[in-house]
Amino acid sequence: MDDRVRKRLFITLLACSLLFLVFVFSFAWWLVAKQYLFVNQIILTLALMFFILLFLIAGAGIFFLVFSLWRAQNYRILNTYIHKTIDFLFPLALTIGQWLGFEKDRIKNSYIQVSNQLVKIARPQISPENILILAPHCLQRVQCPHKITVDVNNCRGCGLCPVGDLLTLSREKGTQLVIATGGTFARKFVKERKPQAIVAIACERDLTSGMQDVDKIPVIGVVNERPEGPCHNTRVNLCEVERAINYFIQGGEV
Numbered sequence: 001m002d003d004r005v006r007k008r009l010f011i012t013l014l015a016c017s018l019l020f021l022v023f024v025f026s027f028a029w030w031l032v033a034k035q036y037l038f039v040n041q042i043i044l045t046l047a048l049m050f051f052i053l054l055f056l057i058a059g060a061g062i063f064f065l066v067f068s069l070w071r072a073q074n075y076r077i078l079n080t081y082i083h084k085t086i087d088f089l090f091p092l093a094l095t096i097g098q099w100l101g102f103e104k105d106r107i108k109n110s111y112i113q114v115s116n117q118l119v120k121i122a123r124p125q126i127s128p129e130n131i132l133i134l135a136p137h138c139l140q141r142v143q144c145p146h147k148i149t150v151d152v153n154n155c156r157g158c159g160l161c162p163v164g165d166l167l168t169l170s171r172e173k174g175t176q177l178v179i180a181t182g183g184t185f186a187r188k189f190v191k192e193r194k195p196q197a198i199v200a201i202a203c204e205r206d207l208t209s210g211m212q213d214v215d216k217i218p219v220i221g222v223v224n225e226r227p228e229g230p231c232h233n234t235r236v237n238l239c240e241v242e243r244a245i246n247y248f249i250q251g252g253e254v
């Protein structure tokens with residue numbers, strides 16, 4: 001699927017979320033306004049003002065998001081605002097997307113592309129040792145006896161799973177690499193290692209929640225491949241990982 005199409009889906013769903021809120025509020029207004037009570041009118045006026053304010057704030061957030069992506073320009077002062085808008089509307093966008101028949105993973109994938117693009121246009125330049133590659137345990141071959149979650153250097157590089165190649169890549173580039181068994185360990189690694197940038201590999205679900213968690217550190221998400229189903233013997237496109245690392249090292253497109 002074309003990257004632009006994937007981004008468009010998420011942005012369209014954000015806009016749909018706003019329209020949905022407009023519809024709900026209009027309906028509530030119509031119901032209560034019929035009662036002609038003075039106190040109702042005051043409450044409704046206050047509610048209307050609150051809603052208009054919310055709509056303007058969220059609408060401006062979507063506008064700045066689209067504007068930043070369209071100009072491929074990072075406006076540092078707006079970053080938090082844009083991310084807060086996305087986080088606020090995301091659950092609703094996800095629900096509406098599912099009502100419209102889109103798969104959850106497809107919507108989350110679209111969110112990841114939007115987030116990645118926001119990081120890329122910010123062009124943060126990070127030295128390799130401050131970049132953390134955060135990979136999931138499910139990449140390891142299930143039969144492998146080596147304790148790579150304790151220390152990834154325990155990997156023997158036998159070639160049966162992508163961990164060996166990831167280790168080689170991280171050594172070549174001079175980045176850190178950790179293998180996490182879940183979200184809790186991923187957060188623990190981030191806290192301990194204090195990276196300035198993260199290349200995160202995971203499924204759509206884990207990447208979405210993880211990327212929302214670490215909003216102060218730039219993260220480029222790489223979705224893993226699941227040829228044998230979720231959570232075991234997964235794969236990853238190493239070129240995508242390398243491209244993400246190079247983005248951070250070179251501070252922009254390579």
Ligand code: SF4
Nearest residue numbers: 144155156158161164
């Ligand atoms: S590449 Fe490393 S982690 Fe993967 S199966 Fe071989 S020794 Fe185990």
